[in-house]
Amino acid sequence: MTKYARDEFDRVPETSARQGVHRAVAESRHRRRLVPILAVGVAALAIGLVAFLFMPKPGFTSAGDTLAVSAEQSGSSAAASPAPTASSEAPASQTASETPSAPAAPSATPSAVAAIDKTQPVAVFNGTTTAGLANRVGSTVSTAGWTLGTLGNWGGVPQQRSVIFYSGAAQKGNAEALGQLLGIPSVVDSAEFQQPLVVVLAPGFK
Structure with missing residues (x-):
């Protein structure tokens, strides 16, 4: 309790609304x-x-606009650049590579002809009943430049057709050359003879 007596300022009405003017x-x-x-x-x-909403957006273009701009730029660049002209002269490297090489000149003498050795003696035997046939064929052989060997009548197994026997593979070319000269296509490699080339004339040889 206060020691001072209550005055008018101590009386606060309970129903009054408190208001602050400064607020x-x-x-x-x-x-x-x-x-x-x-x-x-x-x-x-x-x-x-x-x-x-309404102003254009910088930095963003639609796909259609991009394609249109690209097409216009490509068209303008194609029109500006001159069309390539065909060069009348090919590059040196291309010309050199495309130039066909000259074919090698054919050998004047075939290998078969070069392998012929006419110094090999040729024996001629008559296996027919025609007299003097071995001598006539021997004359043809010697006239062609061959060295003529033994001439005589055939005493071996009767032959059904004319044949040229040769001794060893080295004489095959000589036997074929003799066959062309005499018209005898049959050549046989045989070691039964002591001579390199033997011509046996069978019945019917002309």
Whole structure:
């Protein structure tokens, strides 16, 4: 309990509404300041929305526009660049590679002809009943440049057709050359004779 007596200031009505004058004044001032700020913000938001929706966006182009620009650029570059002209002269390397090499000149003497050795003696035997046939064929052989060997009548197994026997593979070319000269296509390699080339004339030889 206080020692002082109560006065009029100590009486506070219980139903009276408490109000602060300084609070009302401060709130009204804050509202006045916020109104222009809000108005500016709303206006800026509206302008940004309009610009986003209706103004062209830099840096973004549609696929169709890109293709159109590429086509126009390629067309203009093709029109600007001159058409390539065919060169009348081929590069040196290409000319050298494409030039066909001259065919080798054929040998004047075939290998078979070069292998013929007419110094080998040729024996001629008559296996027919025609007298003097071995001598006549021997004359043909010697006239062709061959060395003539033994001439006589055939005493071996009767032959059904004329044949030229040769001794060893080295004499095969000589036997074929004699066959062309005499018209005897049959040549046989045989080691039964002591001579390199033996001509046996069979019945019917002309």
